[in-house]
Amino acid sequence: MPVLPGAPPVEIRLKRSAQARRFSLRVSRLDGRVTLSLPLRARESEAMAFARSQEGWIRSALAEIPLREGVGIGSVVPVEGQFLRLESAAGRTVRREGDSLLVPGDPGQIGARTGAFLRALARERLVAASDRYAALIGRRVERVTLRDTRSRWGSCAQDGALMYSWRLVMAPPTVLDYVAAHEVAHMVEMNHSADFWAVVERLCPGWQEQRKWLHSSGQALHQYRFGD
Incomplete structure (x- = not known):
């Protein structure tokens, strides 16, 4: 190169x-x-x-590009639109408590454990949202794949398989819902025509505000590095 x-x-x-x-x-x-x-x-x-x-x-x-921030004890990370401070804790599972995200285990692995927690939460939220919207249009989601994509927040294949960026779980829930509605709408219209946006509007009224949030704030979700 x-x-x-x-x-x-x-x-x-x-x-x-x-x-x-x-x-x-x-x-x-x-x-x-x-x-x-x-x-x-x-x-x-x-x-x-x-x-x-x-x-x-x-x-x-x-x-002008923000540096990616390594995550560790004391870091503040957005989880479903709420900023939580990472704290070391006893126990076996990562859990929320007030404005904190309690992460058990080796403090040196707090980034990796937080990333795993976010991926699991993202799958739960995105599968539920995708199935909910698909049911509204009489379709079925074949599978949901999560990736750490930087060029797009989601995609829909011809066979109904959906792909999402797991970092959507860091955004407000309404933003995650919009992306799910957007990709499910492609099951009806594999384009971005007026008919496609009409389906999005039916599934997610007021989607314009959520799309605007992604354009203005979505990039910041990529600045966190979880030890991967």
Whole structure:
């Protein structure tokens, strides 16, 4: 992968595209990946010369990306829209108590245990929401898969299988419900037509506010690192 020299060096991912008519740069605010799109016949040397001419903009964009925060005792983490402080505790199960999330076991593993707790809670909430919305349109969810996706919050396959980012469980419950309704609506309309949005509105009235929350605040859910 080509590298823009400097301190630190920056890897540049080249993406050739038949639709590209000129060079264009994109810096992902989720993981800091720098992508340079270029026409099919463009030379790599020309592309990197363009990247060097935009070095100031690239480094400025990278500097604005929040660092991922390692989770440990005393960290504050959002759980279903509520910020909870992680505390070491006795016992065997992770549990909420007031404004705290009590995590038993080795304090050095508190991040991993919190991540496991969130994934289990996400599966419970997302399966329930998906089944509820699917029943409203007379469909059945084949399976639900959870991933730590950075490019999308969910997806729906032709066979009715749904995929979600488990980090949705960190958002307010209404936001998680909206994403579930959105993906279930694709069982009826595999597009984003007016008919599709009509299904979303029927399943989740007022979805616009939840979508706005994802656009304005969803990125922050990726800043927490749970030891994985």
